[in-house]
Structure formats: structure tokens, C-alpha cells
Amino acid sequence: xxxxxxxxxxxxxxxxxxxxxxxxxxxxxxxxxxxxxxxxxxxxxxxxxxxxxxxxxxxxxxxxxxxxxxxxxxxxxxxxxxxxxxxxxxxxxxxxxxxxxxxxxxxxxxxxxxxxxxxxxxxxxxxxxxxxxxxxxxxxxxxxxxxxxxxxxxxxxxxxxxxxxxxxxxxxxxxxxxxxxxxxxxxxxxxxxxxxxxxx
Amino acid sequence: xxxxxxxxxxxxxxxxxxxxxxxxxxxxxxxxxxxxxxxxxxxxxxxxxxxxxxxxxxxxxxxxxxxxxxxxxxxxxxxxxxxxxxxxxxxxxxxxxxxxxxxxxxxxxxxxxxxxxxxxxxxxxxxxxxxxxxxxxxxxxxxxxxxxxxxxxxxxxxxxxxxxxxxxxxxxxxxxxxxxxxxxxxxxxxxxxxxxxxxxxxxxxxxxxxxxxxxxxxxxxxxxxxxxxxxxxxxxxxxxxxxxxxxxxxxxxxxxxxxxxxxxxxxxxxxxxxxxxxxxxxxxxxxxxxxxxxxxxxxxxxxxxxxxxxxxxxxxxxxxxxxxxxxxxxxxxxxxxxxxxxxxxxxxxxxxxxxxxxxxxxxxxxxxxxxxxxxxxxxxxxxxxxxxxx
Numbered sequence: 231x232x233x234x235x236x237x238x239x240x241x242x243x244x245x246x247x248x249x250x251x252x253x254x255x256x257x258x259x260x261x262x263x264x265x266x267x268x269x270x271x272x273x274x275x276x277x278x279x280x281x282x283x284x285x286x287x288x289x290x291x292x293x294x295x296x297x298x299x300x301x302x303x304x305x306x307x308x309x310x311x312x313x314x315x316x317x318x319x320x321x322x323x324x325x326x327x328x329x330x331x332x333x334x335x336x337x338x339x340x341x342x343x344x345x346x347x348x349x350x351x352x353x354x355x356x357x358x359x360x361x362x363x364x365x366x367x368x369x370x371x372x373x374x375x376x377x378x379x380x381x382x383x384x385x386x387x388x389x390x391x392x393x394x395x396x397x398x399x400x401x402x403x404x405x406x407x408x409x410x411x412x413x414x415x416x417x418x419x420x421x422x423x424x425x426x427x428x429x430x
Numbered sequence: 431x432x433x434x435x436x437x438x439x440x441x442x443x444x445x446x447x448x449x450x451x452x453x454x455x456x457x458x459x460x461x462x463x464x465x466x467x468x469x470x471x472x473x474x475x476x477x478x479x480x481x482x483x484x485x486x487x488x489x490x491x492x493x494x495x496x497x498x499x500x501x502x503x504x505x506x507x508x509x510x511x512x513x514x515x516x517x518x519x520x521x522x523x524x525x526x527x528x529x530x531x532x533x534x535x536x537x538x539x540x541x542x543x544x545x546x547x548x549x550x551x552x553x554x555x556x557x558x559x560x561x562x563x564x565x566x567x568x569x570x571x572x573x574x575x576x577x578x579x580x581x582x583x584x585x586x587x588x589x590x591x592x593x594x595x596x597x598x599x600x601x602x603x604x605x606x607x608x609x610x611x612x613x614x615x616x617x618x619x620x621x622x623x624x625x626x627x628x629x630x631x632x633x634x635x636x637x638x639x640x641x642x643x644x645x646x647x648x649x650x651x652x653x654x655x656x657x658x659x660x661x662x663x664x665x666x667x668x669x670x671x672x673x674x675x676x677x678x679x680x681x682x683x684x685x686x687x688x689x690x691x692x693x694x695x696x697x698x699x700x701x702x703x704x705x706x707x708x709x710x711x712x713x714x715x716x717x718x719x720x721x722x723x724x725x726x727x728x729x730x731x732x733x734x735x736x737x738x739x740x741x742x743x744x745x746x747x748x749x750x751x752x753x754x755x756x757x758x759x760x761x762x763x764x765x766x767x768x769x770x771x772x773x774x775x776x777x778x779x780x781x782x783x784x785x786x787x788x789x790x791x792x793x794x795x796x797x798x799x800x801x802x803x804x805x806x807x808x809x810x811x812x813x814x815x816x817x818x819x820x
Contacts, residue, residue, distance in 0.1 A: 300657035300676075303634030306614040331680075367741055367748065367767045368564075368814055369639055370696070370727050372594060372608075372615070373652055373682040376636040376659045384657070398654070400615060400636045404571070404592050411786065 301384065301393040309355055309397060312427040319344055319356070319424035324382055326420040329366065331377035333385055341382060344424055345389035355395040357425040358382045363416035364403040375400030382422045397427075463737075463752045463761045466796035468494035469551075472501035480509050480540050486579055487544035487557040490777055490792040490801055505547070513539040517547050526550040537581060554774040560819040561770075561779055562586070562596035562605050563790060567811040573607050575622065578772070578779070578818070580790065580803030586620060587611075597640045597649075598819045599666075605817070606630055606640035606649060617651060619666075630668050641684045641693070642666070644733075648710065650674075650684035650693045661695055663710060674712055683728045687755070688735045694718070696727035696740075705729045705740060705753075719757035723749075728768050731755060732775040733820055739769040739778055739795075750780050752795060764793050764800055770818045779803075779816040788812035 322340040324333065333341060348354060360379030362371040379398035387393050406419045471493045476484060484505070485495060498504060503526070507515035513536060516528040527546050531539035538558075545555030559578045564571050565585075573596050576583040587593055587609065594608040594615070603622040608615050616632040617640045631637040635654030642649050646666055653662045656673065661681045664671035675681050679698040686693060690710065697706035697715070703725040705718040720726045723742040730739045732755070739752045742760075748767035753760040769780040778793045782802065790813045793800040805813055 302656050303654065306616060306632045306634050306637075307612065308634070310613065367728055367743070369595060369683045369768065370680075372636065372638050373659050373680055376638070376652075376654050377680060380635070380654055380658055398635050400638075401592070402594070404566075 301387055304394055304397060308394075309357070309427045311430050312355065313430060314357075315426040315428070316423070318426045319347060322347075322424055324422040325417065326378055326422070328363070328416070328420065329374070331360075331374065331381045333381055338385075341385045342389060345386050345391055347426075348386070348391050348395060351426075351428075353429055355397065355427040356386075357397040357399060357427055358386075359405075359423045359425060360398065360400045361405060361407070361419055361421050361423070362403045363419040364406065364411075365416065366403070368402060372400055372402040375402045378420075378422050463795045464763060464798045466492065468492055468797045468799060469503065470494055470496045470501045471503045471505060472496060472498045473505045473507070474498075476505075476507040476509065476515075480507065480513060480536055483537050483540040483579075484544060486801060487541060487555075488547075489799055490794050491544075491548060491553070491556065492776070492794040492797045492799065494797075494799070503547075507543075509536065512536075513543060515543050517550065537577075541577075553776075556772045556774055556777055559773060561790070562598060562607075562817045562819070563813050564593055564596065564815040565806050565811055565813055566788075571811075573605070573609075573620075574806065574813075575605075576804075576806075578792070578803070580805065580813075583806045586622065595639050595815050596817045597642055598817050599642050599646050600644050600820050602646065606642060608638055608640070617649075619668075631664070631671070639683055641686060643686050643710075644688050644690045648690075650686065650695075652682055652684065661693065661708070663693065672712070674708055675715065685730050685738075687731050688733050694729045694731055694738060696729060703727065705738065718753070720751065720753045721759040723751045723753070723760040723762070726751070726760075730770050730778075732771045733773055734775040736775065737771075737795075739763075739771060741767040741769065743767075747783070750778065750793065763795060763798055764791075766791060766793075768815060769793075770816050771820075772818050773820040779818050781814045781816065788814040790814070790816050 322343050324337040324340050348356060358379040360375035362375050366374060379400060383396045383398050386396050408415045408418050469492060471488060502520055503517055504520055505517045507513060512532050514530040517526045519526055527550055531542060541557035544557040548555040556578055560575055561578055562575045565574045570590050571593050573586040573593050574583045575586055589609060589611045592610040596605045596607040598605050605620050606617055609618050615636045615638060617630040617637045618627050619630045620627040631651060633653055633655035638652040640649050640651045648663055649666055650663045652659055659680060660673055661675040661684055662671055662673050682696045684693050684695040692707045693710055694705060694707040697704050705720055705726045706715045708715045725743045726740045728741040736755055737752050738755050739750060742749050742751050750763045750766045750769045751760045752763055766780040766782045769778040771778060776795055778795060780791055780793060781788050782791045789802050789805060791800050791802045
């Protein structure tokens, strides 16, 4: 009898432990609650009224990959009136895989070259323009172009560029580099372009 | 809605001559999308524009056309300047409607008759509703508003820039949309009756996909101001903007539950696309099951609260599907994308790709009957991103 009780207790303990472990590994789709700390910069200002209360727990960003960032952007129009130069960094255009905003190893040299350019031209800023091929839906592509530009921006920041010098814009599928309805066109349209901005 | 379903079911059964007191009516089966037979109509006395308008109006609401002997409803009309028309139910010989119309255009008179006719079948007509959409001419795009059948298009914007995703304010002649007019994708509010417009959201980065709450007091949207693309909600006037999601994955295409308590959106978590919903005040994200539909996106919640229409994408292209609002097995409806519900929760407007362009089409969900709407005349461009005024 005592033995049975012990076994029951032991099993209960095991269950509790596993439940505890399960709780700690928070699914990434949960919205973080106010007061929760997260690794990602660009956090909510504390006290924003989302959620109904928080418990401490592990960061929701525990599954975040290298390219995930979140450095707040300049207000819109910060570089209005600056002189635009689309040619200077044309060769550094970054290309993406289908439906991805991850920066491929083959493209990292281009991002590094842009960072070097900005380090050598300290007065300049850059606008990263995110584009998509036409295969996604329009609404989806607008957001995908945005994420591509933001992923490149986070890489530039990681390479030491001040966040305020990097603007982003999405053009979705609205501004294809080449016309065409096959992969040879699509791969050239899934891209981030760099527009150098210099003070007027 | 249930009453409506029952009424419809009764009519359908009566027409088949199988109605008995013992028949158990299974509402869920009757409302099963795509499984409903059309109601047969015979039209006589009308020709040209009047006939075309009436046939379009009825076809996209689940009617189809045959001769007098095969029809359940007999419509007889004459046009002598104005429209006079009658509709009778052949089964019981009852005159449903007999009316003369004056004023407006002939199109409008026929639309009004179509609404009067379906009202006799306990249904709310859609023939005098409006849609907003994007007209893309290649270099630029503009927001347009037209009748639900694509006629009488009016340009809302003339900015010669990129626009995206118009969204109606329920019950008002006003829309929100994204425009690049100020060299950034910003969300504008535009009062269509006065022409007045103002900036609603102009944060750094992208301001996309506005969706207005059923009571018009809040707007959900996708912003990237904090360095990543996430779901936000703000007051209709532009204040009190709060971030609802915070993930490295993508969120897009928010829409509202008709009770205003939930925002449904396209989500991706752990590499898998899904539809999800989140309480408007923030909280735990709930994934919706969309059984059978790969890579769901672009949800739109029916005004009666029962269904969520969405786009499913495969390598072959896009299809419009529908799933019960609480999730479950989804039903494929038609090849196309970006569906928006009619105010009576029966018809969908959606986008069909045709050659290199896009056209808008209307789909009667119960019968799966669909027809393209008129494109803007003189435009070889694409029409897309429809929003049906509710």
C-alpha cells in the first residue's frame, strides 16, 4: 500500500516536472505580455496595455534566428529632400530565395560592401528597397518586401552602421527589375536594392 | 441566418416536390458551400442591357436560367423608358412581386428589381452595393470605387503613385488605404462623400493592410516601425496604436470578427503558414484549423460570423477556400485569391489572374457560380484587392 502511494507520488512528480519543462518552452506564436523581457530590441514601451497580465517566463524570442531583429526605424520622411543615388550601390543588390527574407551566404559580401561604403561616407544614409517576384499574393508580397528590407537593415546594423542611417521601404511586386513569368525573371525580382542618400 | 437557411431550404425542397412534414432539415448541410443547386429562373420580355444586368445580378446570387417549363421562378419584364417587371413562383402560382420603376438609370432600376425579387425569397440583395479596389496600370495604381458589378467606376485617388488594399469603414462612405504619395507606404483615411483625406498612419517603414473594426472605431494594420513587420491596432483617428504580435515570422492581411473581439490574420509559425486570431486587446494567439488547405493567407470573416474565406497557395497557383469561423475542414471554392465577403455573407468578390493581369470576379459560395465583373473601360491594367462595402 505504501509502495503504491509512493509510486503514485513519484509518477505525479514526474508529470509535474514534465509539465513544468513544457511550460518553460513557450511556443513562439504566443504574444509576449507586458513586462516580459525579450532579447529583441525595439521592444514595447513598458506598460502598453496588451494582454491581461503577465507571468515571468522565458523570452518569446527564444527561437529567433540570426536575421531577426527589430531596431526601431526613423520617422517617415526623415531623409526627405536628400539626394538619391541608385547607381552607386547597384552592384550590391541582394537577392533572396523564394518566399524568404533570410540573407543567403552568397549575398553577405554585398551587404558587407554596403556597410563599408557607409563607413567610408559618413554623411551618407541608405534606403533599402525590398522587392518580390509576382508569385505571392499582393498583400503578402507587400509584407515580404518589407521583411527583406528590414533583414538587410539588421545586418547593416550588426556590421556597425548606426540604425538611423538606414531607411527601408517595400515595393512588394510593384517594381519588378525584369518582366517575365518564369524563374529566370523571378530570381532577379526577389531583391533588396540600395539607394544612397546624401544631404542636400 | 438560420432562419434564412431554413426558408431557403424549404423553398428548395418545395421546388423539388419532396417537402413533407417529416423532412429533417440539416442546416449545416444546406449551408455547405459549393453543394447547393441553383434556383432556376425564366426571364422573358427583357433584352439588351436590362437582360444582361438582371442575369448577372441573379447568377452571382445562386440563380440560373432556363425556359419556362424548367424554371421555378418566372420573371416577365418590359422596358419602355422605365422598367416594369413581375416575378411569380411557378410552384404555387403566387406573384412575388409586380412593380414599375422610375428614376435613376435603367441599370439601377434593374438592380433595384433584382434586390426586390431576392427580398421576396427572404434574402438581402447585393445588387446596389459598392466595391473598392485597386486599378494597376503598370507604372502606377489608383484606388477606385464602383458598383458591385464593376460598372460606374470612379477614381478615388489620382496621385500617380502606388496604392494598395482599400478597406471600407462599415456603414460609411469612407475608406482607408495605403498610398506612396508621400514617398513612403502610409495609410490614408479618405471620406468619399467630402473628398477629404488625412494621414492615418505614417510611421517609418511600411504601413500596410488597414482593416476597420465592425463599429468603425479601430483599425488593424501591419506596421514595421519597430524594426520588424507585425500586427498593430489603433483608434480610427490614428491614436493609441498598440502592437499585438511580436515575432520574427510574418503576419499579414488582418480582418475582424463581426463581434469586434478578434482580429484574424495570416500567420507563420515554426515554418508553417496558418490563419490565426488574437483578441483585440492582445493576448494569446489561437491558430485556426483550415483542414485540407495548404499555406492559407488573406482571411476575410463573413459579416454573419459563420465563415472565414481565404486564399490558399500552391506551386500551381491560388485558390479561394472557405472554413467555418471556429476552424475545421475547409472547402475549396474556385481558382483565385484575396476574397472579400458581400454584406449578406453569401457572395465573394475575389481576384483572378488572367494572362499577365488580374480581374475581379464574383462567386456565389453555395453554388460556386462565378462571373467576372466589368473592368475599367479603356484600361488594360489589373484590378485587384477588392473590398466590399458593408
